[in-house]
Structure formats: C-alpha cells, structure tokens
Amino acid sequence: MSARIDSELAALYADFPRLDLTDMPSVRAFEGKIAAGSRPSTEGGISEQAIDLEVAGRAVSAVLFRHDEGSAHALLVHVHGGGFVLGSATDPHTRAWCARTARETGAAVLAVDYRLAPEHPYPAGHDDCHAATIWSSAHREELGVMADAPIILHGQSAGGAIAAGVALRLRDDGHDVLAGLILDCPVVDDRLESASMQRSAGGPVWTIEEATVSWRHYLARNEGPVPSYAAPGRATAFAGLPPTLITINLVDALRDEALELARRMALDEVDVDLRMYAGSLHGSALVGMDVAAGAAINRDQYLAIAAAVKAHKQIREREEQR
Template sequence: MNPLLRLALRLLPAARFDVREDYARVRRLQRQLAALPPARYRTPTWDTFSDSGDGRRVPVRVFTPRERRRDDLLLFFHGGGWVTGDIESYTPACATMADLTGCRVASVDYRLAPEHPFPAGLEDCYGTARRLLEDPGQAGLGDADRIVLVGDSAGGNLAAAVSLLLREQGHRVPSRQILLYPVTHWDHDPSTSPFESVRRHGEDYRLTNTEIDDYFGLYVPDPQLRRSRLVSPLMAEDLSGQPETLLITAELDLLCDEGEAYGHALAEAGNRVRLHRVDDALHGFISLPRFARPLRDAYEVIDEFLDGGPTGSSAP
C-alpha cells in the first residue's frame, strides 16, 4: 500500500462515528451510497422463513450474473457488525459477486441489532439456509450441493454459526462455505486478546477495537454470552463435520489472525480448508470497485475454489 495512503487511513479513527449512537445514520448513508448509480441485475425477492418460531418471513434478493458460468447458488450473509448493512446497501457488492463468479447470489435480509439482538439475525440466516438445503428446488436447483454459504465480516460469523447449528441439529450441512474476514472470537481488547493483529491493527485503517466492541455490545448485550460458539465460533468444542471451507483474510485487518485461527481449527478437526490472506488489504474489501486489486485477488481464489481447486493453506 502507498505510504501516503497508509498515513491517511491511520488518521481516520479520529473522525469515526460512534457505533452505539450513530448506527441508524450509518444505515441511511449506506443505502444512499449504494443507490448511486442505480443497481442493476436485481430480480424480485424470495420469501423464506426464520427459525425464530414466530413464522417470520425473511426476504432474500437474488442477483443473476450477466453471464452465468456456474450452476452454484451463493447464499450470502452481509457484514456490518450485525447492526448495519442490508440487501439494499450490499446490492453493488452482490451484483459484483454475481458477475465475477458467474453464479446467482441470494442475499439474505436478516434482522439487525440493537432492535433485534442475538439470536434474531442468526435465526433468520439459519432458517433460510436450512429450508433451501432441504428443498433446493425452490431455488431452481436440483442438487443441494450447489448451495454455497458466503459471508463477510459479521456475515462470515453468521455463516460459520449456521454451519455449526445445522450439524448439531442433525440437518443437512452445506458442502462448501466461503468466509471472508470473519469475526470468530469475542475478545478484541489489545491487552487481553490472544491475537497479535488486534494489537497491530486495532487502532488503524478500516475497523477498530472500539468499533467492534460496540458492535458486540449491541448484538450481544450479555458479555458472557459472547463466548458462545454461536457468537464466537472459535470457541466451539467440536468443529467436525463442517463444510469444505475457503477462508479469506485481509492483511491489514484486526480480524486477520482470528480468522486464520478458525481456518486452522477447522482443518485440525478434519475438515477440508483453504486459507488465503490478501496482502495490503483492509477489512471490508469485498465492497470495493471491481478494478481494485484486493477484490480481484480474492475472486481469483474464490473462482478456483468454486471449480474444485486445491485446498491447503496459502497464508503464513
């Protein structure tokens, strides 16, 4: 990364918003930015159901690529700290994902904290995934193995938790999942975290220790509950029977080390895993313009994974 750009990014924390106070304003701003220019390749939403027990319907927006090259359906859970982000603000990223992979992308509009704290969002994602895996025909698929869970940041956390829940509850587990710089651990205090990237990048660039702690506070108000495997998948005692996993991290992200630790833990439990670290990349790079090098780097690896490329670690 250009040294001047690094310096500019290091100055950003001084001007950051207060997650707890400003999340509603951030949501509005994200939607406004996503609407410029107008989104393309949008099809009508599906309705799926939450597993909350109240029969809640969960909207899912489907994006079709300009050129469909694969039969896979990427079931996508967006990021935003479980507090911001939705299918509107992630429309550009999902349209890009559809075009660059040649797959249909189904973006899940799960409930957000603090209005709907844990486990509401997870119930929505879990219910959607379970029903599509049980009946892939509703997605126009003849084979549930064509459903690939994908999530970035908090969405990567949700994808990992969904896979754990599906196995624990005796339901069909997806054959593959793609976790992009996921949250996998509860502790982001630089004085106590087991991960060096929290200390190295926790006050820099795109995401800070304070912000992620605020997100956790809104999503899971009970500090003890944050250690649950469904909030912090790295705390799971049994990681067997998980999908074949591509786990992509960003070098300049405070979540880098915990994401890679989760990949290693999955592999140690007998799962097929590929780790890939994108050099000089910041948290959230999946939403960058299509010409951005980190985005292109990631999609090269994603394409190889979808085509059944080799597993194994490519991260230090």
C-alpha cells in the same frame, strides 16, 4: 500496524466513513441516506428480486441475484457484514458484490436481510440466516436453481461469524446441506485477545474500539457463557464442517483470530484453504472489488465456488453409479 497498504485501496479508504457505534440514532440516520441512494446493480444479464422466505410462521427477507436465463448450477447464500449492526442485502457495496459474483460464477446469490443488533441481538440474525439456509435447500427450483445444485454459505466480516455459526449448527443438527463455506475477513471471537486486535487501536477501518461495541450490541441480552454459534472462535470442535475457504487481509484487526480459526479447523481435519493478502485492509474484497488487490481476493472466492460445484457433481456421479 505498519505493513504497506496497497495504494489503490488506500485511495478508496481515504474517505471511508467511520461511524460511532455507541450513537445508534446517528448510525441509523447514515444508513437511511445510503439506502435512499442505492440502486439495482448494472451488471449485465443479472436480475435482482426481493423475496420473503416463509419460515416457521415468520418472514425472512432476502434478495436474489441471478442470471436472467436458465437455471443456476449453484446457490450461494450470502451473509453481509456490518459489525452485526449495519448493512443490508441492498446496500451499494453488497448489491454490487452479489451481482458481480453471480455474473462471474454462474451461481445464484441469495443475500439474507437478517435482523440487526442492537434492536435484535443474538440469536435473531443467526436464526434468520440459519432458517434461510435450510429453506433454500428445500426450495432451489423456486429460486431458479437446479434441483440438485450445491449450496455454499458465504459470510463477510460479521457475516463470517454468523455464517460459521450457522455451519456449526447445521452440522450439530445433522443438516448436511452445505457443499462449501467461504469466510471473508471473518469476525470470529468476542474475547478480542489476539495480537492483531490488541494492536489495532487507532488503526484503519476496524479497530478494537469498534469491535468491542459491536460485540456488546450483538450479545446484549445473553447471559452466561457466549455460545459458539455466536462466536465461532469459542467452538471446541470443527470436524464435520464442509470444505472451507478463509480469506484474510494482512492489515486487519481481525487477522489473527481468523488465522487461529483456520489452524484449529485444520487440526480437526476440515478441508480448509487459507489465503492472506498483502497490502489489503479489512473488507478489501467488498470495497475494492474494482481494483486489482480486491479483485484478487474475489477471484479466489470464485474458484472456491467452482471447486465446490465440481466436487458436488463428482459426488452425485459416484452415487448414481452405485
């Protein structure tokens, strides 16, 4: 891709590690070093609490980020990225992003530590995030959130695929628990046929080579057609999904599949808001949250959270007037 990259982002990404996803022992060793150096966020007024959600006889790990005082007016269930094989609720970037989002929006942020591939391929991570979302809807007050607060599901990168798949499953099962869906630079389609993906070989951050291995790890033990809950780009219908914000980086192998997802959502009458950011690379909202280009993406996501809270309040008021 020849598009101009924002200079501040380019400097941040210059030393960004590129991992060989075919060598998972090395990936796990790198991840261990990162985890050892991770510390709680220093965002003012935000507490961090590790919790285990007891779901169907098993525990799903998560980390809750929230203001120290008062009940939060919204709950953001966050699904981190990492190509289905990396990341955690307390890796340094995710930790900082969740705490900052809680501080800026007043929402509580529940980051799900879902099981990772290849050790735990689909549907393990999907099931964890689906269970955590349903559990959260029934335990708001335990999380320090108002009993009638809206729940917004948020996914970044591979977490976007999981979040979108969870939203589809909740819709299909009749669980009307989501007030909003936010997908940041989402992974969408395992077929890897889009123009931006096909032209990404050798490019920055995330390429068709890494995407191919990532999907292979995630779908390792599944035979037959790939389900849309795993790869939401394969879904045939999107009607009934909650209001959705999709943020896209211009310089990103995943750009075009996210554009196509937004187009198909709009055709199915989903209230979808699509934003694409010039000069940005994959993951800019996470890695670049302290520079102008990344902050702009996050501001739009904060506004989407505020809009979901406002719409939820208006719905509640109309119901009370009946």
